[in-house]
Amino acid sequence: MELTLWTYEGPPHIGAMRIASSMKGVHYVLHAPQGDTYADLLFTMIERRGQRPPVTYTTFQARDLGGDTAELVKGHIREAVDRFHPEALLVGESCTAELIQDQPGSLAKGMGFDIPIVSLELPAYSKKENWGAAETFYQLVRGLLINNQDKVSDHNPQRWKEERRRPKVNLLGPSLLGFRCRDDVLEVQKILGQHGIDVNVVAPLGASPADITRLIKADANVCLYPEIAESTSIWLERNYGLPFTNITPIGIGATQDFLKEIHEILGMELPSPPTEANSSRLPWYSKSVDSNYLTGKRVFIFGDGTHVLAAARIAQEELGFEVVGIGTYSREMARRVRSKAKDLGLEALITNDYLEVEKSIKDSAPELVLGTQMERHSAKRLGVPCAVISTPMHVQDVPARYSPQMGWEGANVIFDDWVHPLMMGLEEHLIGMFRHDFEFTDGHQSHLGHLGGHSQKSETSTTKSSETTIDHQGSDAHIPRWTSDGESELAKIPFFVRGKVRRNTENYARQVGCKEIDSETLFDAKAHFRA
């Protein structure tokens, strides 16, 4: 048993939902109690999706447990198939259903549907979200290809030359609730296109089961996010001979290395120097004189494996920062992050405990934190600037504008995203000076807006009154007096509108000629301005 106040990753079935929701024509029947339906909001709120995830939850209740839960599961499966007509069905369980062992996967397979059914076994008490996503993607690809007999032991990634066509690759790994996947796909596709390489299938994001069966028509795989796609890439290599790339193209150096790698795999010559690199402004911005102040900035990096490894390289080689701490919550990537840490002369922090991360940030005294949304909170508490580079993320980390992390444009985005908080940091002292003016009190909104429980700072005494005299110089002589009852009612109003309420109430009191403001006057004024 482990005490968890907050977790970086959800349970593994959330990973399965990410795969199902990323794809077209796939439906997921999840044997789970009603509360587990909260997962929908991750997609519809954080990612702002306009569609519900394609998931049917069986929502069994305690009273069902005595009876035949297997029949209940079958009913839901039948209904889901009838209603949604999926091309492929995923069937699995969440933590609670795992304990009652109804085997929904085998039940589904015995129901005589003529669509592929993939039964998912995702151990909820030992594995987590990213593992669940990787496993689901792998099981689905395997399940859809298993009957395909074209096992190419003699797959030649350079056959495109003989066949007189452009080489084509699959982009594997982008998914919903991944970090900037939507834009990374576009950017990588664009860069590959510039080099004469076509994209065969992107999966799971936007792929249908039919697309999955076409995976093996590609010359090679580009494994964009190893957390999600490495196991699938390995399986496709082993069974169909498709080689895959190991380098994630985030940052200038990594993008170049990635291009080198894919050119080698496909037997192509990489034009040198790669002129498109000039289309990224990161190298010049970083060299320009005003970036001098970035030199040796101490950065702390924490997140998923892929983004942490990439960030460490960019920080050190491309922005001239000093990495003072590095870590990841992805156990699957721990080895790689450890070895990167060693290169940097550091010890990697591998943990799922954000308090441990916060402590480590404090101890290493960075000037910039690159992390997940949780590090943003920790950094805020510690007063250190922060940029989000990895999931888990919040709604504001899914920007409206095109903002990839990968490729040349990704490097531009990274330059802006990382340097901006540092510049804001320089302005902190100014903000400190004006701290008592509410306009300067920063505090951003969550997806719950004001509901989510942001603390309301209490107004300091310096802000009280003072507004009144200015606009009413002499004209309307009397300033109504606040009774203590009135003041205490006023104090209950959130600080960010309190000034306005105070002003309105005083104006109202003047209008009606009332000399003392008590709680009633305040309510009267509120109603008056409403009507």
Next chain:
Amino acid sequence: MSGATLLKETGPREVFCGLTSIVWLHRRMPDAFFLVVGSRTCAHLIQSAAGVMIFAEPRFGTAILEERDLAGLADAHDELDRVVNNLLERRPEIRTLFLVGSCPSEVIKIDLSRVAEKLNHQLKGKVRVVNYSGSGIETTFTQGEDGALKALVPLMPPSENSQLLLVGTLANAVEDRLITIFKRLGIEKITSFPPRQSTELPSVGPGTKVLLTQPYLTDTARALRDKGAEIIKAPFPLGVEGSRLWIEAAANSFGVDNSLVQTTLEPLIIRARKAIKPYKEILNGKKLFLLPESQLEIPLARFLYMECGMELVEIGTPYLNREMMDPEINLLPENTRIVEGQHVEKQLDRVREKHPDLVVCGMGLANPLEAEGISTKWSIEMVFSPIHGIDQASDLAELFARPLKRHDLLSSKQFAKF
């Protein structure tokens, strides 16, 4: 008796489980800690519903069951003991610890009451440990608060004195305001449950009259009645009318002179009606569909119908307690469709078919409906916002008017095309 049509539906549901109540309960009682005994799903649910993590260390957490706990390699009770002791060592400010059961802990039959008993013995009153269930196989959303409060009832000191006990979490400012009004009516002793400090539990006994502020406290009400309290029957204090009837019911049961009640409430009512007016203009005649979730659906529908002129297409409710809801249902128009339970797909089919102007629903469903051109309001907002009482009625109306106003603002010919 009104002629509401009561229907039942079963099927896949889309509602929160009782654990979600922790999101507001922990704010009400800052000296309490809520420890869920559950899985990573439970931890993820609460953090996703809470949305924000502004606290260095929140006052809720999950003791996550692991393989070894299930395989019986570790005795779950001992393990929990260890986790609690570590927690209390690190958080000495905690005065009350709620052990909250979840689906997994219930399915594997961890006996939390036994654990609580043992811990209480060990801790010798330094920290009080109570337990309740917030599991999704037993409870829906706000029912978690019912469970938590019921668990505290046995700890309430006995009293024979005459007093008014307000039961159900309210925003502090709203609570103060309601108490002020009752004082004006001459009701002297007024206490609240849950209290603002978990250790300052109000007393209860034969002289206690309970006024429920929230409609989801069935079990708590029963437990209080068993302690000798009288439960005052009334609609719930949402909107001017609901709040008026609610206050009057209490005043009656305390024998307050009717004319004092009228003179006290009259100015508040006039003022509130005036304040509601601009929102009523927006809401009047608009069609409303409420999906089941918070259990506040029926009182909200009653307010929006009676005072804002909305047309009720369907009121979903996760479960229906007739005894508690009768005063509300009696105020609804003939043939109002009340659907207990849910088949979320069929219900959404009906939403599409009826095309209401506003749908009250859970967070997972809001954006998909908006994407289909239907305005929505999150039901969870109702349990976070100060909406109770006569003075808040216009704020409550505003919550529903805003999405419609926004819908109109954004429907200029050019913009709507996108």
